[in-house]
Amino acid sequence: MYKKRIFAVISLITVFSCAHQMTPGGGPDDKTGPSVHSITPRTGSVNVDKNTEIILTFSEWIASGSERGISIFPPVEFKTKIKGKVLHIQPDELSDSTTYHVEINSSLKDLRGNPVTTPYTLVFSTGPTLDSGVIEGCVTDPSRDLLQPKIALFSEKELADTGLVGPPSYLLQTDSTGRFRFNNIRTGKYRVIGYFDVNNDSRLQAGTEQVFMPQDSMIAIKNQLADIALFPAVFDTAFPRIISLQTSNKLIKGKWNKPFDSLSFNQPEIVIENAKNPSEKITDFKYLLYTNTIGFAIKTAVTAEKTEYRFIYTMSRKNSIGSLRDTVAFNGSDSADTVRPALKRWDSDNARDLRPLLKMIWTEPVLLKDSLLMTGSSGDTVFVSSPESFSDTTTAVMLSDLKPGSSYQMVIFDRSGEDLSGNAIAIKDTSDTAANIVITTPDIDSLATSLQGGAKCLSNRSNIKWVFSHFNGKTYTTDDSSGTFLFSLIPAGEGLIGYFEDRNGNGLQDPGKLVPWIGPEEQMMSPDTVEARARWDIEGLEIPVCEICK
Template sequence: MRSSIPILLATIALFSCAGQRAPEGGPIDTDPPVVISTIPPNYTTRFSGRALTIEFSEYIDPRSLEGALFISPSLGPLTFDWSGREVEIEFNEDLRRNTTYVVTIGTDVADLNNKNKMAQAFTLAFTTGEDIDHGAIEGRVFTRLAGDSPQGVTIAAYRLNDIKPDTLDPRNTRPDYVTQTGKNGEFILRHLAFGSYRVIALRDEFKNLLYDPETDDYGIAGSDASLTPHDTLRSNVWMRLVREDTTALRLLKVTAQTRHVLRAEFSAPIVAQDLPPSWIRIADTVARRALSVLAVSPVFPQLKSVIVVTDSQEADMPYRLEVDSLRSQSGLGMNPLARSLVFSGSVTPDTLGPSVVSCSTGDSARGVELESPILIHFSVPVEKTGSEKAITVIDSGRISVPYRYRWISGASVELKPEAPLKSKVWHSIRIRPARIYNLHGKPGKDSLRVFRFQTIDRDLFSTIEGAVRDTGSIDVGGPIKVTAQQAAAKEAVEYTVRLEHAGAFILKDIPEGKYLLRAYRDRNGNDRFDPGRLFPYKPSERFTQYADTLKVRARWPLEGATMWLR
C-alpha cells in the first residue's frame, strides 16, 4: 500500500508557506494592535541602514499598514517584506546627512483577524546625525457630523520657512510631516524641526496625502504654528472638519407668476437678505428694452429662490433675466454659463395683494420657547410702513403682548417679545392682510389669519450655565456665539446665546437630552462659524467645544461649563 504521509507533509508545507496568517480559535480578539519593537530603536543617532523592522503585538493586515505608514522626509516608494508579526521596510532612496527621520504608523493599521485598529498613532524617530529634532504640535480634531468617528483623520504639517506661505496649495503639495488622530480625535506631531508650520486635518479618502475638494473633509487651525528652541511645543491646535462646496451658483428656473411678480430659483441657498435691484437685469429679447426691477426678496426658509417685483410685463413677450453679483451661502458666485434664462411675460393681472405664506410657529403649536422670535413670510415684498400695525399678538386673556418688529427681507418680518412670555400659556398671532399692501399699492384679502401657539412648560426644561474664556492676544475681535446642539437627534436643534465679550453665559429653556456645547468668535459677524479656506489660505474662526457630552435634566440647572477659545 502506498503511504499518504509524504502527500500530507507536502500539503502542510504548501499552506505554511502561503503567507502571513493569524492563528485560529480562542476568544474573540478585541484588543487593538500595538508596536512592541523596532530596528533601529527609537531615538537612534548616526543611523546609516537601508531598512527598518517593526514588530507588532499580533498579525497585521499588510494593506492597512502600507496605507498608513508615513516617513518624513519622504524616502520614495517603500518595499515591504512580511514574516509573521514582523515587517521589514526597505528604503529605495539614500538617507540625507544630518537629518531627523520620523516614521509614523497611523491609526488605520488593523489586525488581520478582527480588523481592530490601533488606538493611537506610533512614532519612531532616528537621525543620520548627532541630534534628533524635538519640536512638537499637539491638538484635537472634531468631526463634521455628530455620528462620525474622529479616528484615522490625517494630520498634515507643511513647513513654511522655505516657501511663500500664500503659495501653499494642499491640492497639489504633499505635507512635510504626517500623523493620524486617535479614537477621540487627539493627535501629536513629534520630532519636528524648528520653524513655522501650517497644520491641517484631512479625511483623506483617496489616501494620496492631497486635498481633494468636495471629497475630503478638511479642518484648519486658527493660526500657523511656530516652533523655536525656547518654545518647542505648540499645544491646543483644534480643528473642526467641514466639507467644501466648490460648485458655483446656478440659475435654474424663472417663472412669471403675475404681470409684476417673478420667481427665480437657484441651485443652492443664497444670502438671507434683500438684494439690490441692480443685481437683476431684465430686458425683452426682441427690442432689448429694459424692464425695471423694483425689489428682490429671498424666499424663506429654504433661501433657494427670490421674488422679483417688476414694472408691468408685456403678455407673452420673451424676456431674458440675468443675475449679477449674487453669491451662495458658501461664498461662491454665479456660474458665468448659468446666470441668465429666458421667460415669457405673464398674462395674469395682479388681482390679489399680499398673502401670508407661513408662520414659523405653525398653527396650534405647543412647546414654543418663551423668548423665541416669530417669523412671518408673505407671498410678495410689501410696503413696510404701516404693515406692523396689521400684526398683533395676544395671550389667552386677550391681553396684547408687546413685540419688537424687524424686517429681515421685503417679504419677511421677525417678531421678538420685549419680555419673556408666560409659561404654558396659549397665545394668538393675528394678521389682517387687508391692511398690508404690495409695492404696487394692492392690499391683501379682507380676512383674518390666526396662528395659535402654547409656550413651554418651564418645569420640563432646564438651563446650561458656564463661561467662555479667551486668553489669546490675536484674533480677539467679534462677538462670541455659544451653542448647545442636541447630540443624537436626526435634525439637531441648536440653542444659541450671543456674548459681546468673553465671560459668563446662560442658555435658557433647554429640553431634556444630551447636548454638544460649542462656542466660536464670530470674526466677521455673519452669525455662522467660518471654517476658513485651504487655498487661498484663510484661517478658521477661533472656536472651542466642551470636552464631554452634557446631559440636561428638567428642573436641574447644569452649571460650571467652562470653555477656552483655541
C-alpha cells in the same frame, strides 16, 4: 515508498498553510488591535543609510492591504511587504541630511480587522541631527462624534505649489481623544488642518470631508512647544452655478445649485443681452438674493421682449484669486405675474420653549412689511421680529419671553407682506386675513426656574455666549457676565453646557472657512451632563471648559 508519500503530503500541507493569511478560528473574540513591538531603525536614529529598509514587528499578524495605513514624510515612494507579524517598508532612495517621519495609522489592522491600538510615528534622520520643531494640540468636536481625524501641516512652499489639495509636509492621526503631537519637524510657518480622511488617500478633499482649523492661518513652529486647538470649519472650493431662470414681465427669477455664501463670494457681475442682437442689453436692473434659500431675483426697469436672451454672469471669491464665467439662456416674457403668494404651512417648537422660533413657509418669496404681534390669552403682547428681505421661508423670533401655560395668537393680513411682483398675500376667506397662527406655551411645572454657574477663565473675555445643549435636540443661548451664565425658565431635562466666542455678533456658533480663510469662532462644550430640574434653581455650577485640550 510509503514513508516518502506521507512526507510529501505533510510538506504540501505546510506549504499551502503558509501561503495565505486567514482569520484564525476558535477561542475568545479578539477585539484588541496590534501594537508595535520593535522597529528598525530605532526611532531617533541619525546617519541612517539612504537605502535602508524599515522593519516594524507587531504584536500579532498584520492583514494584507494594511499598506494603506502607512505614510512617509517628507513624501517619498515606497514598497511594502507583510510577513506574518513583520511589516517591511522599502523606500526609494532617501535624501541626504533629512529627517523622515514614518506614520502608522488606524488603517493598519490585524487579521480580525482590529486597527492599531494607537497611531505610531517612527522618526529618523539621514544626517547627523534631527529636526527640532515641535507642536501639539487637539481637535474639538462639539458634536462629540470625534473619530480620530488626521492632522496635516502645509509649509509655505507646499501652499504656494499645490495649495491644500496637494501632499502635506507632515501628516499624522490623532489619538482617540483628538490629541496630537508632532516632534522633530522642520521649524518654520505652517498651515495646520485637521480632517477625516474618508477615502484614506492622505489628501484633503474639498466639500466631502469634515475639516477643522485653528484661529490663526499660519502657525510658527519653533524648537519650543506650540499648543493649538482646532475647531470645526468648512472647505468648499466649488463656485455656485445658476441652474434655472424664469421670467415674467419685469422680473427674472433664478436658482443657484447650492446656498449662495455671501461671506466667501462677491455678488455676481451680470450682463443680460439679446441672443440675436448682443449689442441690445438690459442694463437697468437690481439683483436680489433671498435669505434662507438658493433663490435670487433680478428686477428690471424694462420688460424683456419675447425672444431669447443670454444671462452672462461672472463669479469671484472674496480675498482670493480665481473666477467663474458662465452663460444661461432664457426666453423673455411680457406676461404679468398676478398670482398672490400664500402661506403653505407654519412650524414652531412652542411645546418646549417660552421664546419659540416660528417658521412660515410660503409658495414663493415674500417680504413681511408690517410689525408682527403675538397676543396672549391674558391680554399681553409680544413683538415678533422677521427678516427685512424676501424669502420663501420666514423665520420669526419673539423679542421677549411668552408667559408659561398660555395661548398666543398672531394674525397675518393680506397687506402684511408681498412678493417680488408686488402681489399681496393670498387671503383664506372673504376677510383680509391671510393666516391665523396659534401657539401654546409649556406649563410652568415643566420648566427649570434657573441654571447658574460659570468658568473663572472666561471672567475677562468679551463676546462670550453660553449654550445649554438640551438632549431634547434644542440649544439655548444666553449672554456671558464676567465668566458666569444664567439660563431662566428653560425646559427641564439633561444636557451639556459650553460656550463660544461670538466675534461677529450674530449669536451663532460659526465654523471657520478655509477658502477664503476666515478663522473659526472658539468653542468648547463640557463633557459633563448637567440636569435642569423642574421648578428648581440650580446654582454654583463650575463648568470645566478652561483647558480646551485637556
